[in-house]
Amino acid sequence: MDESRHYTFLSGVGPVSSLLRLCVRGVATTLVAAGAAYAQVPADTAQRPAPVVDTTARRDTVITPQPDQSRGVDAELRAALYDIATDRPLVALVRLEFLRSSPVALSGDSASRAVVNRRQDLLFLLAQTYYRLGVGERFRGAAQEILNASPSGRYAGLLRLQLMVDAYRRGDYGRATELAAGAGVATDRGLTALISGLVAYNQGNVPQARTAFASAAQDGGPFTPYARYMDALAMARADSSQVGAAVDALRQAAGSASGEVADHIRLTAAQLAYAAGRYDDAISIAGQIDAASGLGSQAVLTRAWAQFRANQLDAAAASFTEFATRYPKLQERDEARVLAAQIMLQQGRTAEAERLFEAIADSLSAEVNTVQGRATSMADAARALVSSRAAGLLFINYPAAGKTLALPDAAGADVSVLAAVFADSALARAAVEPPSPDVVTLADVEVRLDTVANALGNEFPRRVLYVPASTENLGRYAQAAERLAAGDVVVAMAQMRLQEQLDAQALRLATLQRLQEVIGAERGSLDTISARLTAARDSLQRIAQLIDEVANQVRDMLRASAVETRELAQENLTKADSTRAALGASVGSMERTILELERSTAELYVRLAQSIEQNVDSAVRRHPVVALRDSLARKQAHAFALVDSVRTQLDETQRIVAAELAAMQGGESERVRAARAALAEAQAALAQGEAQVIAVVDAELRARATRMIAQLRKDAEAADFGSASASFFQVVEPTGARAAGTQGRARGTGAGTVAGAERNAPPPDTQPSTPR
Amino acid sequence: MKRIYGVIALVAIGLPAAFAQQPTASLVVASATPADSARDEAIAKLESFLSRYPASELRPNALFQLSELLVRKADEEFAESQRASGGDTTGRSDAPIRPNYAPAIARLEEVVRRYPNFSKVDAAA
Secondary structure: OHHHHHHHHHOOOOOOOOOHHHHHHHHHHHHHHHHHHHHHOOOOEEEEEEEOOOOOOOOOOOOOOOOOHHHHHHHHHHHHHHHHHHHHHHHHHHHHHHHHHHHOOOOOOOOOOOHHHHHHHHHHHHHHHHHHHHHHHHHHHHHHHHHHHHOOOOOOHHHHHHHHHHHHHHHEEEHHHHHHOOOOOOOOOHHHHHHHHHHHHOOHHHHHHHHHHHHEEEEEEOHHHHHHHHHHHHHHHHHHHHHHHHHHHHHHHHHHOHHHHHHHHHHHHHHHHHHHHHHHHHHHHHHOOOOOOOOOHHHHHHHHHHHHHHHOOOHHHHHHHHHHHOOOOHHHHHHHHHHHHHHHHOOHHHHHHHHHHHHHHHHHHHHHHHHHHOOOOOOHHHHHHHOOOHHHHHHHHOOHOOOOEOOOOOOOOOHHHHHHHHOOHHHHHHHOOOOOOOOEEHHHHHHHOOHHHHHHHOOOOHHHOOOOOOHHHHHHHHHHHHHHHHHHHHHHHHHHHHHOOOOOOHHHHHHHHHHHHHHHHHHHHHHHHHHHHHHHHHHHHHHHHHHHHHHHHHHHHHHHHHHHHHHHHHHHHHHHHHHHHHHHHHEEEEEEEEHHHHHHHHHHHHHHHHHHHHHHHHHOOOOHHHHHHHOOOOOHHHHHHHHHHHHHHHHHHHHHHHHHHHHHHHHOOOOHHHHHHHHHHHHHHHHHHHHHHHHHHHHHHHHHHHHHHHHHHHOOOOOOHHHHHHHHHHHHOOOOOOOOOOHHHHHHHOOOOOOHHHHHHOOOOOOOOOEO | OOHHHHHHHHHOOOOHHHHHHHHHHHHHHOEEEEEHHHHHHHHHHHHHHHHHHHEOOOOOOOOHHHHHHHHHHHHHHHHHHHHHHHOOOOOOOOOOOOOOOOHHHHHHHHHHHHHOOOOHHHOOO
């Protein structure tokens, strides 16, 4: 049997997995080593070429980097930066909080510049994640820590701007002013100027506000349209004679804006025009806003009022009716219906007006009963709103007015700003246009509230949600909501960490199961190899037996020939001795020489035969065939030993894997349990936070229900009076002859109905919106 | 139509209004002319409004309208009574000698007294 074929045979057995390859390599290596040892045997095998088997021991080719703490931290920070830039602040936060809590991540020489910088980087990124996630308290804490440590550092300007935005959002105008006046707020001049202007405007400092708005408008950034809008409002506020100019400025600003921002500006222009008595302008501008758009409700209402004031009664009635029909949830609906009936009355359609007033009064009376029935039990609705995190909608500026302008979550710190501050050129290339402020319209609010409709239930008087927010609950809600947001973040982080552990456990489980499968497969392969080896051994034994028989035959044959040769030689020797003795002295020199030659030849044969007899066994043993047989037998024994060893190892590994699997399937790992406990703790804290918010929202809903009932009663009162008044006019002016738009004789005597209704109906809201 | 005067008379001599609004009165109203019926219905609605919303901002308006209707009613009832009595103004018959404006005056007095800033208070006075 050729050795190279032998190796090929071993290598070619069955599917060669990594484990098997290792075993096989071990077997092959052992065999080759054994082969090398047997090469000492003077046999023909030494002449054959060495088998082509790579026996060189190599190191693992996987590159294992040297641990580098500082680079590792830098890499984590960069990864967190990219998470933030790609709108995954929560992922970034998990990474950063891990770094912050790690006992070794920021260790080393605490005074070294690199460590200090890394700490600052970490704190800055933490501040950015909290800022984006709306966890104000933690944002302020991290930002202030950086500013305290490095008041003029590279992050100071941006953080002051963000702190200013945060202060403005919280209504802390003093702090916002202080930050605006401080040095280093220059990261985003447009936003800085805008916030400064808004603060000044809210504090009544109109000249300063206008200066700031003009500066913001010149910056040319995403806040430019809004700065122009605010400047126009400030102009009108500073001098009532400038309302016309303000309206024109708003028209111009609307022309350079688009979408809801443009509608928002137009709506304000229409409301300003209305407030200034420029009804035709108000009608025209409000008419440019699509009634079905997010700001349509207030556009229709403004138009209706302006038409009413402009004595365009038919159009006004149509607009009021349109408003009441399109926006039945808004509190102005009933007022609009009353006004539509009032217009009928003014037009002398007293019977129609009476019927409409009565219908309004009846429906309002029913609604009062419904709301009254729920007014004291709003806790479930509050819970539903808080659970779905929709309660914040209750506290934005009156949603129907579309006066809430939402700043982007990352206001002042978009990706390009982060890239610049962090000096990250790759991130700078990925930066996109910073988002513009977003107008929160009635449509946005309705869409969001629709998602909570099922939780609120069909019986819930949804109009309560559209009643303007109570000032007294706003502050309480803001504080509780901020804590809730922080709790949400903590829970989300705990969930992510738990999920990581569960994923790791699942991965480990899957890996072990796969390993178990592989071990099973390898065990099978090993059995196959073993069977083939056994077959080879049996075959070899038969060959060895045959070789033994042949060798014995050869040995016997050689030995017999040697004996025969020795005996013949011995006989010749005897004969030579006998012949010499018989010849005696007569033997001549020739004969003596011949006899000596014969004798020495016979002796030579005797020795040769004796030598053969003595060495025939050794010669047979040294025969290449016999030697190869023995070599293969030894190698085969080694192969069996290796297979047995591998089998033992596989069995042991299988046992360990099975035990580990059983342990993993029997329960969660310690890490998973710890993560689950942390999550439970976070959820418990969150539940407490939720309960606080629910209490605030419950109080708010009850207060709203009370106010809504009061308003419904007031509208019902107006409708009742309208109905009675319509009856009155049917008596005093039965022909309906009053000219449209006049109050008739009754008004002349002070008994008109419009006066009362007008007093109930405030003019459209012309307050500026404020971004949040 | 006669009985209506009886009702008016009851009110005029100060009997409780509730008495005047007993079923008898309803029957009388039912037999009145459509114009009277509409007027009385309007009066009833305004009075109901005043009763339901005693603190309403619209109360002076309602009082004013009601007073006008009551004046009309007084005038019409006086005219009717005059026609029924053949124009007697001596007081010898049961017919009143002048329209009964007392209910209207009471409403107007309330306007003047309680709503001095009402835009039409001068007219009420």
